Amino acid sequence: MSISLPGWWRTPMQAHQLQFFAHYMLFLSCVLVLALSWFHWVYHIHLPDRMYLLWLPLQLIGTFLLYLVLPRFKSLSQGQVLALFVFSLLVLAGYLYDSGGAINPLIHILIAPIAIGLVIFSRQPAFILILLTTAIYFLLNRFYVPIMSMKIPSLNAFFDWHLSGSAAVFLGISVLVMMIVFPLRQKLDAQQQDLLKNQKQALQHEYLLALATFAASSAHRLGTPLNTLSLIESSLRQTCPSSQAQQDLDIMADQLNVCQKALSNIRRKADQSARPGRFSCALSDFIAEVKEEFTLLHPMHELPITLPDTPITLHIDNSLSLAVLNLLENAARYSPDYVALRCESNDDGLVFQVIDHGQGLRDTELSQLGKRPLDQSDGEGIGLYLTQMIVERYQGQLHFERAENETRAEIRLSKSVMEAPTHE
Template identity: 30%
Template structure:
């Protein structure tokens, strides 16, 4: 009697119960067709009423299983074992009525062990194996013999037992191949996920080390910057009659002030999250602030912003880390464009009711297709003077807010960095991940 055909892959008790429910439907159909073929076509004397009663019981249990799956209640690890036990007992009863261990479909008793091994702990698999082996041993001793089929097994016909064994072998081989292939695929996916998490952990560990060193550096740099600022002011007053030198001194003073502002922002990045502080501004204001900061850092680059009016007016809670993430994306895009002889950067801000999306497109030579999937997961750079921190910090910030940062090839060349952030997290920064 035909039994199991796979449908879903079991990863846990609920998934395994779902798989068993669909397999049970297939088993009921296959068993019914097999009984009809044997009784009507082969005209063998088998206990049709008793066989149909067992299949009817299995059908009633199948309806109960589907009802159970529709409930939201948790399915414990014992439930798949109970389902497998009922399936095994019903199959064993059907085999008992049709020759017992001599029935060519006796090998289907292996299938419950295969299913259990894919999703259940060793103790449950052991119980299922003991039940299947015990059923097999009992059927060797107790069964209703099949009627003689010598006329069918004659030289001019076919061997019914061998044909049944061939069908049983095909079912078993197909089931084993299917589940082993799915198991191998699941293992590969888990290995890939584990590798991704390992890279993220290494990146976060590196960021933490850099942050620790940056805090120490900020403290040490504050004094020499104050000294430089004071000396530059005195030089400006001493050479007030030299316009060219005064312009250079003014530029140096501006850069020194910018360095001090960066140090203050560095301290602010660390102190605001600890205090739970965030600045409530609109998305348009966030972009404007990022444009101003970027303009001071890279005056040679041309950044054009296209902001959806509705999302631009949306107010969100912005912590310094998010502002720096946007500036880092702009700075990386500027490096790529300028390295390719262009100075343009295009920024598109859009979104929906629950997501803010910011696209930063450069006009560089493009990012290697093999590098794009892991961009931002490790400290790496193709720039001669780069540190490999920009994308890593931006990606870490995106993950911290439950968002994503994905690199993709732009249509007309270059690379598009897409930052997507859930607005629910931006509305409540205390719940950042």
């Protein structure tokens, strides 16, 4: 016949929760040793031999075994830890029974297991622990070895022992609560920061997905009028035989071809954005693709490129090319004569530098770039804001600086972009 245990009994506990219990056991051992020493050497109170031969050794041995065995157990269940709590409570109850019961100031230490149980246990084991601790408290009010039978030197010594002991127990419990609350507060703060970070990343992903959807929709809508214009261009070639008209139609055909290629790239990028996940590619291939897209939109720019001497493999998603391209677009807007792209690898990771010879921006304007969308007629701001979001997804940094004759925008990425993703 098998005994079925409740579900919470098998629920595993986390490492920091087990540390709280271990700290409590160590605290209790120190308190019992100090109390016995205080009883014997300061107030010359002769306690029963069980205090020295049974209760204190059980507490010290339990604490020693706990610290010895605990590192070997990666996870203990709530039932197992509750059983350890019951053991420590029974030892403490025996200690208090032989030292005056509820008259002993140490009775207030029973608050400590209740506080720790409420922190580390779920509702059912915490409720059991509260009931057990309360029962022990009331039993010690009725059954105990009278303190007056322990050869106390004087009544003043008894009152002094009680008042001083109460103050010492209050201080000890305060220290124990501090040892519990501070690590718990730090863990809660870290969890809150992780939650805010995850929420921010989720909003960024949603924003990027919305932009990709909008781009795909716009590309499909623009495809129809471009096809119509191509048909009109073909028709006009037959009805306008003059050389000037043919030259104008050639320019029109070239521009239509540029638009169609740009739309094709937008469709491809939007389709890739709908399939999240990193992929591997050579840095040289990545830069070649970015240069191709930039040259398609700005055919008058040479875009000199500097790459590291050693080959580098990137592990990225499709958003990084958009981030670099946005910086090139903004540079080309303010520097129609010169835009350069430089890639460098260092001990910290990878750096993309976009350099232009534009007039540059004021320091106050540089500090606001990428922080939020800016309302400007030339469209600057939204692209850099999007770039900032993309860089943050890579745990990187977007940095701007202005020299005498140039403005430099840098994307600083960690080594994670050059490391293959791990698959569990």
